[in-house]
Amino acid sequence: MDVAIVLFDGFDDLDAIGPFEVFDHARAAGADLSVGLYTLAPQAVVTSSHGLRIQPDGVLPPPSPEADATPGEEASAVIDSQDLLLVPGGGWSSRAEASVRTEVERGDLPAAIARFHDAGTTVASVCTGAMLLAAAGLTDGRPAVTHHSAIEDLEAAGAEVVDARVVDDGDLVTAGGITAGLDLALHLLDREFGSELARQVAGEMEYDPQGEVVTGSG
Amino acid sequence: MDVAIVLFDGFDDLDAIGPFEVFDHARAAGADLSVGLYTLAPQAVVTSSHGLRIQPDGVLPPPSPEADATPGEEASAVIDSQDLLLVPGGGWSSRAEASVRTEVERGDLPAAIARFHDAGTTVASVCTGAMLLAAAGLTDGRPAVTHHSAIEDLEAAGAEVVDARVVDDGDLVTAGGITAGLDLALHLLDREFGSELARQVAGEMEYDPQGEVVTGSG
Numbered sequence: 001m002d003v004a005i006v007l008f009d010g011f012d013d014l015d016a017i018g019p020f021e022v023f024d025h026a027r028a029a030g031a032d033l034s035v036g037l038y039t040l041a042p043q044a045v046v047t048s049s050h051g052l053r054i055q056p057d058g059v060l061p062p063p064s065p066e067a068d069a070t071p072g073e074e075a076s077a078v079i080d081s082q083d084l085l086l087v088p089g090g091g092w093s094s095r096a097e098a099s100v101r102t103e104v105e106r107g108d109l110p111a112a113i114a115r116f117h118d119a120g121t122t123v124a125s126v127c128t129g130a131m132l133l134a135a136a137g138l139t140d141g142r143p144a145v146t147h148h149s150a151i152e153d154l155e156a157a158g159a160e161v162v163d164a165r166v167v168d169d170g171d172l173v174t175a176g177g178i179t180a181g182l183d184l185a186l187h188l189l190d191r192e193f194g195s196e197l198a199r200q201v202a203g204e205m206e207y208d209p210q211g212e213v214v215t216g217s218g
Numbered sequence: 219m220d221v222a223i224v225l226f227d228g229f230d231d232l233d234a235i236g237p238f239e240v241f242d243h244a245r246a247a248g249a250d251l252s253v254g255l256y257t258l259a260p261q262a263v264v265t266s267s268h269g270l271r272i273q274p275d276g277v278l279p280p281p282s283p284e285a286d287a288t289p290g291e292e293a294s295a296v297i298d299s300q301d302l303l304l305v306p307g308g309g310w311s312s313r314a315e316a317s318v319r320t321e322v323e324r325g326d327l328p329a330a331i332a333r334f335h336d337a338g339t340t341v342a343s344v345c346t347g348a349m350l351l352a353a354a355g356l357t358d359g360r361p362a363v364t365h366h367s368a369i370e371d372l373e374a375a376g377a378e379v380v381d382a383r384v385v386d387d388g389d390l391v392t393a394g395g396i397t398a399g400l401d402l403a404l405h406l407l408d409r410e411f412g413s414e415l416a417r418q419v420a421g422e423m424e425y426d427p428q429g430e431v432v433t434g435s436g
Contacts, residue, residue: 013239014232014423017270021231021396024268037270045273050242052235052255053273055263148424165424177424178239182397205232206366206383206395208428 001192003035005086007046007056008109010098014178015088015126016048022185025201031193036061040112047098049090060085060112063119084188085116088181089127093149100128110135117171124173124188126181130154133174143169143216147177165211180211187213219410221253223304225274226327228316231266232396233306233344240403243419249411254279258330265316267308278303278330281337302406303334306399307345311367318346328353335389342391342406344399348372351392361385361434365395383429398429405431 003023005016016037023035038060039046046054063083087109091099103109113136117123125133130146131153133139139159145167146154155161166175166184168191175184186209190198202209221241223234234255241253256278257264264272281301305327309317321327331354335341343351348364349371351357357377363385364372373379384393384402386409393402404427408416420427 013235017231017235020270021268050239051275052238055271055273057269177422179400179423179425204395205397207397210426210428 001031001033002061002083003033003086004060004083005035005037005088006060006109006112007037007039007054007088008098008103009047010049010091010096010100010102011046011088012090012127012178013048013050013052015090015129015181016086018179018181019086019126019185022182022189022201022205025204026189026193026197029197029200029204031189031197033193040109049094049096049099063116063121083116083121085113085121085123086185087113087123087125087129087132089125089129089131089147089150089177092128092131092153093147100131104131104135107135110137113138120171122171122173124175124184126175126184127177130159130174131157133172134159138172139174142172143167143214144172144174145176146174149177162214164214166213168213168215170216176211182207183209183211183213219249219251220279220301221251221304222278222301223253223255223306224278224327224330225255225257225264225272225306226316226321227265228267228309228314228318228320229264229306230308230345230396231268231270233308233347233399234266234304236397236399237304237344237403240400240407240419240423243422244407244411244415247415247418247422249407249415251411258327267312267314267317281334281339301334301339303331303339303341304403305331305341305343305347305350307343307347307349307365307368307395310346310349310371311365318349321350322353325353328355331356338389340389340391342393342402344393344402345395348377348392349375351390352377356390357392360390361387361432362390362392363394364392367395380432382432384431386431386433388434394429400425401427401429401431 036057127147134157144159254275345365352375362377
């Protein structure tokens, strides 16, 4: 499983770094998994919403060649050799200058997210990253969740908002705010590699998973 | 309250970024607080234990001029205009090439930590950062905690290990592994600014504080 986390200026630090560390612990524990931090276009440094300056691993690689689902066709709910694309949130509700809102308005990132999803890639969001998935047309009529400050916006965008920490709708997996990204990543480890690995990583990180994971509309 | 988080190659990502984001949310909420990520010597990029490349904010500033406690004298348990120095862990137990262990062997960082503590700065650690505090001579005979993998090493180094998520011994505050850094930072917000701010930040980060905070030897 190749996990690509996409960064943009104004991303919320833990939305991205929490899942990044969860996935990297799984890799270190021997899971067949890679995880990287990417940008859509070449960018030397990405600045987070809290002022963290990160040098990304490079430009977002294309969807795996194995991910050859016909666009429009129902994508597989199981990640196999496909990539997982994880989208953090940040700045949607504070209307920061560099933010999810800016990226929604620019449109390039939502378009890329839609391309990945069409190619069969499972798409996940943490926090207000869900608003980027909504802009990509992924959440329309589907169960999803976001940071508490953006619940009404996500609903207004057509999603069927579920009151849960993580909502797993197969090829679309969304999490609540900030620290819910830890639970999203642990859930995906559980789903793809089994509960023993998820428990091992949570134990290593001394994290007691919080909240409820709801599958589909609950 | 000026919070300095000291980074070194091999630091554990969330040990540092978790508290960093907690403190920065407090700043954004209006608390009189600053937080920065620093290195001991000038360094353009710091690489974490999981491969995150961060551009630090600069070189660790000296202890606040207000922190003028005589070396050896009992430092105040209350942070006022003094700095808080937060030390992350990383790689102690895996014996990674760049790690807490390397920094303990090199000795510069423990010496700096001791200087800060002597000057009256409250020193905090997350995870195996406690082994750097031990190397600085701070934990001898004092209640402390660390990542579960290093409990015996911390005990062997002379600390009185307490089974808790966060151990607050006034000018020495230690936390368990990785995600316990969130609880340490929230506890320090509670201690220095009151429970309302701590609750507000935890709510914004959708984090339900975990484990027990023990004051002194419990």
